[in-house]
Amino acid sequence: MPSSDTSKSVSSTEYLEAKIPGAFPDVSNLSISSHQTLSQALYARKAEYTRPRNVRIKVGTWNVAAIKETDKDVGGWFVQGKGIEESIGGWGVGSPKSESIEPREGVQEQEARSSKHGSTLPKHDDGAVPGGNDIGLYVLGLQEVVDIASPTEALRPYTDPSVGKRYKAAIEEALPSGYELVAEQQLIGLLLLIYASPTLKQHVTSVSTTSVGTGLMGYMGNKGAVTARIILGETTRLVFVNSHLGAGADKTALERRNWDAAQIEGRTRFDPIVDIMGVSQATGEGLGEEDFAFWFGDLNYRLEGMPGDDVRRLLTRHVKNLDPPEAEDSASVSAESSDVSKTPSSNSDLDAVPLPPDLDPASLQTTITSLLPHDELQQQQRAGKAFHDGWKEGPIQFLPSYKYDIGKVGVFDSSEKARCPSWCDRILYRTRAAKLQHDAKLKEREEARKKDEEMKAKGMEQAGDDEDVLFDYDPDTDGDACDDYEPNTEPEVQTVITKEGFKDEILLEYYTSHMRVLSSDHKPLDAIFNLTFDAVIPELKATIHQEVARELDRQENEGRPSIAVVVECATATESPENKNTTDSDFDGIDFGDVQFAKSKKRSITVANTGRVPATFGFTDRPLEEDQAAGPFPPWLTVTFDKEPDVPAQPPTDQVHQQYTLEPADVLNVQLKLKVDSMDLVRKLNEETAKLEEILVLRVQSGRDHFLPVRGRWLQSTLARSIDKLIRIPEGGIRKLQNQKPASDQGVKWSAPRELFRLTESIEDLTERTVADWDMTGHENDRAPWHHNAGWPFAKDSRYFADGAHETTLANVYEALDCDTPFDKAFYPEVAPMQRVEILAEVILRFLSSMTDGIVTQEMWKNLEDGFAARERSKQQLPADEERLWALEILSSAPNHNVSFVLLTSMLQRVATEITNASKADPKSPRSSLDLPSSPVSVRRRTLSKVPKVAIRQLINRNYATLFAEAVVRATGTDKMKDKDKTVRKERMIRLLELFLSEGVEDQ
Template structure:
């Protein structure tokens, strides 16, 4: 068999649903095509049925803020609201709105300050803005001072600068816009936002950065990039870069090198498709459908005198009533003179009609000036020479003044410093389509083939075409393929949409609508640059795709070969397909297992039966199911346990190898007409999953894949209806839950703006602490009354009781249903007593509630003592440790409470918990007292299950030593429940131990008996 065929078979063997090769020597390639491969092909063939055309405007902005303070004040108005454009200086698509209320330049410059926006007052949007834009992509350069060695060599990125700009953007953004991608590299910051309508269609987000600065890899120069997939069909890439500066040849070559490094070293995360198949390697630049490269590319005007260029350009800034410096800018040229030059000499003749001369032909017009400068632009020169950005990158027509370098605080005054830099278009926005990249690759292939042909001809000695009838292909890399005209657009006409075919085979169109600078922004020596693109794409509609997917799967099922092993999956209808328990209707369309209402810690069981309905024995088992991005792989979701009513099949080695190729771990063999019963148990125990379910970012829906060896796959949908839980929330959200419990919010989430419904602490915490204290008193009293002469009380040998269970009295897992009822009482705000059996003892109830309390506290997102609070506490403790200063206990307690008091709800929770622990410790210590005449050596102190304590460090008084043990154990148990500390995973074990000791010491302060000492 040819090696190519063998390669296909090996690939197919690992695809879910593949038919094994029973006789590879006679089986055709079509016979070994997998079910999922066929499903994918069939689904792709019907893609027009589940995609719909969508349109979105993408606004790309670039600005070198020069590490200037106050630049964030301008971000919202120019980038989001589209202000700060001077229509008289042009730009693609810019029309003069005739806004008479717009602030004059002289007034604008006079009031300029770093504490407020420098955009002119009374300005209006000159380009699409606000809700008209679906995707905002902003690239900033020099958000920190990259000339500082401290910043350039900093081993981490300081987010403070980025936060200032993000806050300003969010304040200006319309409601509902979401930050979908963010990447910072020292001074480079890339931010991508999506509108509420676009955000649900954004997937496969990946960001990365490449440093090309000092030593070729430091982050003072380089790029930050982001990749997203739009509508499951269209790959978009955004590249924000800052290339090497300088006007000499060496700097130019370094800029080209920087761009090449960014292209070669950028790599995104692998993409996982709808069937759970993940790419072996992440994609690089060039594999996207649309790419946008923007930033301070630093390309200059080659061979131009700075003074000459400034004088030439200053002519056009006189429209602003500017007063430039005499030694820098040229004298004013009146607008009337300019207008007069546009008139034809024949226009004054009798009866002649005035025809204005085209702007491009007027030698005094801005466009004529720009056209005279652009041939000197290094970027266009390097593209034409195929040294940088030659592989399909294009740019809109430049109809605006150079964006660099201006005097800060001025609209149109170019660099008046001693350096008097030549104005240049350093800031650029380029874009590339998949078709543009393919065109370039094809042209390079043709040139390479022509060169190869030429070399072959020369090798045959055919130096002159005249000596032979054959044609000699001469190849000159400097001229071949060069049309002599770099620009692909007509400067006098608006660009047309470009149609492309995406990597997924869909048809898209893109159009550059606007490309201009924001001249009226004064806070940096660079002017911001903006471009608006209109993108038409085909978006997958998930509901339609699911329906077509189902139809295709059923059709493939009908086409299965009846001679192969066949099984039938029967769901117990009495429990399997009922609607949620709070719904009186029946969902008859759901063909799977429905667990109904699901709550935390409560098991829900359903049964299915597998029957062999074929004519041959069937070997089958569950295999890896299709999962989405970020979901754990494997045959079962984390919340499902599967048990069988018979032993697993243990095949011979040959058969075992075949099953392993099918990813079947646990296999069974059913003879014809034989059945197998399976129990599915759903139980939610993961706090992280509870948090996602509460927030609605995930749901209890999944699919089990049952693979039949040599047969087809069966897909069993699972679902459950999540009941809201008080677990995995913040304290601030809990105090806003209305009376009656969190279940009243089943179809909504507690709003951060809602009014506080309970007292300063969550009602759940009040109820738990109160119940635990009461049950502790009852337990101690009952034990004392009943005697228990032959038994030792649990608190006598366990200093962590009741928060550390004693298996001699209470076995873990023995009261699963009771625990679930307690959590339900907590969620529904019903009495705890109803959750317990009448015969359950107070001690058992106490231990259950103690467990629930710890789970509740550990699940809090922010903790009782938040990360911010802990940082302040730890700093104070470390300072005193270094100075060997030890405060009195009262002062230490006051220090802790002053920090926590900044958040009243947290403060009340902390006091409530520590007061409860102190009272319980007091009661247990008093219950553990012995007669004073009993010798110290004959008294057994309780074991310390949580912390290792040297006996000699304890008090010689038995009662005091017992209380010390209890306090230390309680403090150790509640550290992770109360405190939230940052960077725990990155800490060394020694540092973790030291930190925990500090937490224990703080809690120990509040648990100490106030009557001691």
């Protein structure tokens, strides 16, 4: 809660003009300044519905070095506080717990047991720092969860989420019940996970995650940071940065680390915050605008200029005797102690009082204190080159976190490289107060520099006795050191006034290393912070909300609601070739040229220009014959950038969804026009329907607004008969725009040209796809035709999900209508496999849209009668004879016959190509044959015992099933019983299978 002193010192005018989220807008920008909105009045009473809350935040970091099975350890050390060697534990770590019946496993036993297939943590470890339900917010940063040095592994997070899932599963298994993942972000090897307790998660809002790559070329993600911003209780901004900075021990590497940190701080940007007034920031905030920030990870800072062998020797003596002495060695230990007590310098009285660690020359803390002046991070902070703007760190009272032999507790790098131990892994934190203090000092220095230059320019350096008033500033030397940097001292409670004006407090309780985690060459660290913050209490806020609403309700009748509607200019988004189709005098929403399957978007802005809240919505249209009910035609989708009001009673005046805007608020509305109904396409082609409508925007207690909407339909080859399609000239249907292919116009083609083009392209692309797959290898993966016997006409969702290719699909239909090459419809990055899937979707849609079908109703009646007669007589014709019989019926319409043969020939060739690519082993027994899955029902016992033939039969069945109803037109199906429909469908499939299996029956 804001302090009383602060509230008394701020005048009402200053409060109104405060530049903080949720503050009142600048009254100079409002046409009406006397009106106070509900949200504004509610915010002004925020102190009445907030209460202090206390939460512990545990921040952990670990470089897992891309080693598998490290997830077996992560829950134990991070959530349960295990793996700490208390004698060298770190800040805040006291005596070990002794809850277990059995003693904790010794170091030697632990190292002997450690393996890659289980947890390496010591057995019977009760944990040395708080965990479980004691923590409200768990924040874990992992580095190198994949091998960042391997291009193949580095791309895995984009295609295989299993790596991150393993660590999440391990954390969630260790967490108490009810904890929930509130933020997650991954950038190649960097993974950030944040979990909130059941009581805290309701107070977490405005979650935004982002990442910054600083690796190769300064932007790749092998180095960089993943960052999350959350707001607690609508009052306190928290930012968490998990980073992996550049490696290396030379000066260039050090400069690169500083550069990486600066890039992360400069390029991190979060989503805009929507404050409690419902107003969104114009731009998102960056680092430095939060109340509390935590920066952790493998920062890679080393011990500068220290011989590795000397450092290892110095540190090893603190870890070599972690296990208690064995019984057989107790005599020697006692003798050793006796010898020490007899030395001349021994004083029994003094020895009875142990020396403090910082005064004991043999203590770990003394050793650490001697090494820290060489720590690059602290050097760079002192020099003002990195992490100097308010960042602090808890006291370092633990051994360096890097580099250890895997499987060992305290064995430093014994490889040939023999790397020098260093505190590479760190946890830093910063408060808003520390950042503002740093910024204020920078401003003071800059002002002093300017004043010094001004005074020197006036010659005041010769002022004699007044020389003492001059500022002795040297730009060549001053500013190199960071005057406000303080070495890490014992943490104290820090009080912070947040950006929202609340008073928060934070205290570092623990900062420790988990030395007895053996599965990585880095030791994990964690820190526990105790945060006291003001949180919104929903029940109190609801009560205040009601009071404010009642008070403002009196003002609603002071004026009539009024809105203004601004329509996007039609020519603003049109392509140059379509600009001439728009009418600048048209006072409405003009979508310009519209083609099948391609979305066109326009937007309108609704602003409340009145003195009172305005509630409005679109009303139902006056319906004509065959029109769909509702406020919008079926080809128009309307979306709003805010949720509709929750009506207290059923809507009136035929308004289904209503929206309320406070004075000076705006609402953005997007209108999307898309034609994908074949019935509508047919009517548009025949000019019995138009893309025209008038929308009515009704304002409660105000006047209606009328919005004309229109689009210009571009003729399509879809939803036409074969007789009309074969008369379309070369160049496509668009050459006949605003005309109809006349029945007396000369026949141009033996079958629709569109069918020729589609079948030819599908054949070619299928061949290319199979060849590409064979050349590229695709280890550990199966070709789509191995998964799906209906491919490419039943798409493989692993490679091309439905709905992900709307623009490309629309471009293909455009190419079909304009008789242009399909290659120009695809973006270069679209692979042949994806292209053939799209064309396969198009050909099925094209065939299904034909008004007469390839097999007309009359043809099908004759074919169905023949099938039925042979079924009744149980007479089965040989396949060749049955094909001749079918072709004789189809030949009654030559163009349909040619189209049918063209289609089935294409399907036959595609099936042959895929069958050959399946590479079935002819020696495999029928029972062990690995057949592709079938999207249609197939009784596999009816398939051939020859593997290759069985695959071909399965493909034929799938193709026939997928194309049956697209090719054949039949009457009366809607009136038939389900059993009869099934029989009819099976006969259609039989017709196609006759021609697809030609040449296969005898194998």
